Amino acid sequence: MAKVLVSDPIDQAGIDILSQVAQVDYKPKLPLDELVAIIPSYDALMVRSGTKVTAEVIEAGTELKIIGRAGVGVDNIDVPIATRRGIVVVNSPEGNTIAAAEHTIAMMLSLSRMIPDANQSVQAEQWDRKRFVGAEVYKKNLGIVGLGKIGSHVAAIARAMGMRLLAYDPFISLERADQLGCRLVDLDLLFSESDYITLHVPKTPETENLIDADALAKMKPTTRIVNCSRGGIINEDALAAAVTAGTIAGAALDVYATEPLGASKLRGLGPNVILTPHLGASTAEAQVNVATDVAEQIRDVLLGLPARSAVNIPGLNPSVLEQMRPFLQLAETLGNLVGQLAGGRIDQLTVRLQGELASSQSQPLVVASLKGLLSQALRERVNYVNASIEAKERGIRVIETKDASVHDYSGSLSLEAHGSLGAHSVTGVLLGDNEIRVTSVNGFPVNVPPSNYMLFTLHRDMPGIIGKIGSLLGSFNVNIASMQVGRKIVRGEAVMVLSLDDPLPDGVLSEITKVEGIRDAYTVKL
Ligand SMILES: NC(=O)c1ccc[n+]([C@@H]2O[C@H](COP(=O)([O-])OP(=O)(O)OC[C@H]3O[C@@H](n4cnc5c(N)ncnc54)[C@H](O)[C@@H]3O)[C@@H](O)[C@H]2O)c1
Numbered sequence: 113m114a115k116v117l118v119s120d121p122i123d124q125a126g127i128d129i130l131s132q133v134a135q136v137d138y139k140p141k142l143p144l145d146e147l148v149a150i151i152p153s154y155d156a157l158m159v160r161s162g163t164k165v166t167a168e169v170i171e172a173g174t175e176l177k178i179i180g181r182a183g184v185g186v187d188n189i190d191v192p193i194a195t196r197r198g199i200v201v202v203n204s205p206e207g208n209t210i211a212a213a214e215h216t217i218a219m220m221l222s223l224s225r226m227i228p229d230a231n232q233s234v235q236a237e238q239w240d241r242k243r244f245v246g247a248e249v250y251k252k253n254l255g256i257v258g259l260g261k262i263g264s265h266v267a268a269i270a271r272a273m274g275m276r277l278l279a280y281d282p283f284i285s286l287e288r289a290d291q292l293g294c295r296l297v298d299l300d301l302l303f304s305e306s307d308y309i310t311l312h313v314p315k316t317p318e319t320e321n322l323i324d325a326d327a328l329a330k331m332k333p334t335t336r337i338v339n340c341s342r343g344g345i346i347n348e349d350a351l352a353a354a355v356t357a358g359t360i361a362g363a364a365l366d367v368y369a370t371e372p373l374g375a376s377k378l379r380g381l382g383p384n385v386i387l388t389p390h391l392g393a394s395t396a397e398a399q400v401n402v403a404t405d406v407a408e409q410i411r412d413v414l415l416g417l418p419a420r421s422a423v424n425i426p427g428l429n430p431s432v433l434e435q436m437r438p439f440l441q442l443a444e445t446l447g448n449l450v451g452q453l454a455g456g457r458i459d460q461l462t463v464r465l466q467g468e469l470a471s472s473q474s475q476p477l478v479v480a481s482l483k484g485l486l487s488q489a490l491r492e493r494v495n496y497v498n499a500s501i502e503a504k505e506r507g508i509r510v511i512e513t514k515d516a517s518v519h520d521y522s523g524s525l526s527l528e529a530h531g532s533l534g535a536h537s538v539t540g541v542l543l544g545d546n547e548i549r550v551t552s553v554n555g556f557p558v559n560v561p562p563s564n565y566m567l568f569t570l571h572r573d574m575p576g577i578i579g580k581i582g583s584l585l586g587s588f589n590v591n592i593a594s595m596q597v598g599r600k601i602v603r604g605e606a607v608m609v610l611s612l613d614d615p616l617p618d619g620v621l622s623e624i625t626k627v628e629g630i631r632d633a634y635t636v637k638l
């Protein structure tokens with residue numbers, strides 16, 4: 113019989129489901145060395161956020177087939193290592209959406225009406241009504257950063273309370289924002305106009321420290337901030353300083369850069385700062401939802417069935433999957449590439465299956481392209497199962513076409529993204545050994561393998577331009593691994609594609625765009 117280790121507290125409903133097909137051992141709070149020692153005998157591991165499923169744990173789990181996270185964020189699991197080891201990682205993308213949104217609203221109202229401190233004062237046999245004169249949220253501006261599942265539900269509740277909604281989410285369409293009654297604005301406007309700001313973004317390099325001293329300085333002295341998303345998105349020291357100085361009115365936090373929260377300047381700031389110990393998902397209902405959702409997937413995978421919400425492996429029919437895997441990888445890479453080239457908000461993706469590929473099933477390739485396209489915005493939250501829904505919710509229209517008459521290699525895939533910053537397209541093929549080649553960018557022929565760090569320029573084909581870019585990168589100590597130029601006519605428009613050994617340091621891109629003849633430049637990280 114298969115064996116499942118449950119190493120964090122989860123609802124009994126999940127244990128009951130797992131017990132249908134496996135021996136379930138419930139061992140919460142295992143020290144890392146004990147976990148590493150016992151994991152070799154388990155086929156599946158189920159965790160919440162407490163267990164750190166590190167590379168060491170995964171490498172030791174030689175029998176592991178699946179790791180389940182009873183919640184959304186998989187930041188406590190080393191997903192790349194699990195993927196490399198062929199272990200499915202599943203989560204519950206929606207099981208705690210309502211719980212987290214309701215906790216956000218509870219935090220906002222508690223902060224406005226100083227409920228925790230008022231309660232404490234009455235518990236201490238005081239009756240001080242003057243100290244606790246609060247603020248109403250009615251007709252106030254709520255700035256929502258991140259209009260995904262939780263942000264959207266917060267918007268719906270806040271709207272019903274008569275709040276005026278502003279939102280910042282570069283990956284959401286104007287139509288979707290309109291439907292939610294939100295005015296899409298840029299971050300600076302959201303900071304300066306909001307009476308309340310609530311964060312609902314994943315933690316990524318772009319969102320880390322999003323609310324720093326500069327951002328706080330743009331807010332009104334009456335602004336109150338709520339963070340029930342991820343720690344590290346707000347700079348905690350800068351926040352404590354702003355509340356202490358009265359440059360903002362207060363903050364309510366559920367998540368912290370380091371959890372559990374250690375010594376912190378956020379403590380002892382009176383009724384203007386409310387701190388909860390990562391309780392966003394802690395409702396009976398959400399815990400049943402996430403435990404059931406993830407336990408069912410573990411059960412299915414142990415029975416040889418696909419998982420419906422895998423963050424690293426497509427939930428398609430396994431035999432179709434095996435056959436199409438290299439093409440899915442091609443589609444995902446091209447989707448990621450065109451998404452980054454297009455930047456900004458995308459409202460349409462055209463997926464063209466060309467040559468021999470035109471006889472393939474298009475749907476998995478469309479899904480894989482969307483997964484790649486959305487991966488910058490949603491990271492591990494987008495998977496083969498939810499990519500289409502996520503795209504639809506973001507107002508991205510998908511057009512599929514097939515053209516068997518194109519004869520390049522053994523079939524090619526072409527993606528074109530239209531968005532707020534114009535249209536961009538890429539085409540790619542698989543070589544004999546399933547290696548990916550990008551064969552055109554914005555209609556210009558090239559022949560480059562995708563690499564981790566890439567630089568693309570659109571420029572005028574003229575003498576000296578390549579040398580200038582090379583010297584400029586050299587002066588910033590950036591090493592070029594390969595370089596290609598594609599043009600349609602001599603001395604006309606051209607593209608340059610460079611594979612770099614290192615990420616481009618801050619500021620270099622704007623230097624590149626200043627070079628004579630360069631029309632545009634883009635960096636891409638794959
Ligand atoms: N406190 C808790 O217990 C708790 C519970 C559940 C989820 N969460 C966290 O809440 C957050 C939101 O979860 P969700 O389910 O709504 O996720 P989601 O993926 O549905 O939504 C995230 C949204 O953020 C947007 N986004 C990405 N990068 C952005 C950027 N740089 N600027 C602005 N917007 C950006 C995306 O477009 C997306 O719409 C996540 O960090 C999740 O881990 C916390």
Ligand SMILES: O=C(O)CC[C@@H](O)C(=O)O
Nearest residue numbers: 160161183184185208393
């Ligand atoms: O397990 C928890 O309670 C944390 C939940 C939440 O942060 C999530 O990402 O789902």
